[in-house]
Amino acid sequence: MGRRAIIFHGTRAQPGWIWYPWLADRLRARGYDVETPHHPGLNVEPIETFLPGVLDAHTFDEDTVLVGHSGGAALLLAILEHLDVTVAQAVLVGGYSTNPNPGPEPVLQDSYDWEKIRSHVRDIVFLNSVTDEAGCDVEQGRAMFDRLGGTLVVRDDGHFLTDTIEIADRLIP
Template sequence: MNAIIFHGTGPQASYDKFWYQPTAKTLRESGIATEVPELARLDREPLSDTLKEFDELGLPVDENTILIGHSAGVSVILALLERLQAPVKASYLVAGYCSPNGMGHAALKESYSWNTVKANAGECFMLNSFNDPFKCNQDKGIELFDHLGGTLILRNDGHFLQKQQPLLLKLIL
């Protein structure tokens, strides 16, 4: 089994911030090969460029893959799922959104082929917060849930920027 963690965006976001590396370390220690690719221009370049950058990494995305995305990283996951030919094992969408939240997002598509995304998402979990300061809140979680089904968990964890995400790890492991 393998996992890929897609980081969020913004002035402080990168592959080595927040919970990404501690989560990857725990997953690796549990026997899950885990990568946190740095997508340095995520959400500041066209989505097609970000997807090309990801493709060039050559990371496997197949029935043994767990996809984990945070914020704008969820947009990358949705686009990946839309173009797959077979489902992944599971998708974990943390502080995700699939429509504008009042901020400009180059990684967000105008529309998705939701039947394809849902068919390829595997077991799907969405974690959103009532108190998300970037408006990736319960409304955005409900919107994702309406498209994908699965399990929606609503918290009061802001934008999920804490160094540890024990609930996420409990769900995965």
């Protein structure tokens, strides 16, 4: 099996929005088999019932790269905790592990097994912004980085809602 990338969209988003197609094209050009699934239940359905369907819908192995944005990045934490393999890389863009907003965040677990998450990913990157209007800011990135290590990239790009993320070429091998 070759290198695979799975790009998980954010809350109330779709795979064809913002930078998701751009990144998928870039990864395909580098030899990745890219999945851009649509999971409309993301951050709507409780993670306890949502996660098993996501895990069943995808194949994960040592050559898999996971990319998640916003609610999709929060989803990656649950995915990584519950995998039975170690994936190559996870990139959490505008991610969070505690509620960044006053409303409900059903994608979040009550707690995380940080050691288990770290054991299921060889390289983890957090991309957060100092000006994130959704509350998924650098403090959220720092909290995950402090627990998991990896790389924390701090930008001034809001909630990463543009058509490209210029730094992406340096993040994913």
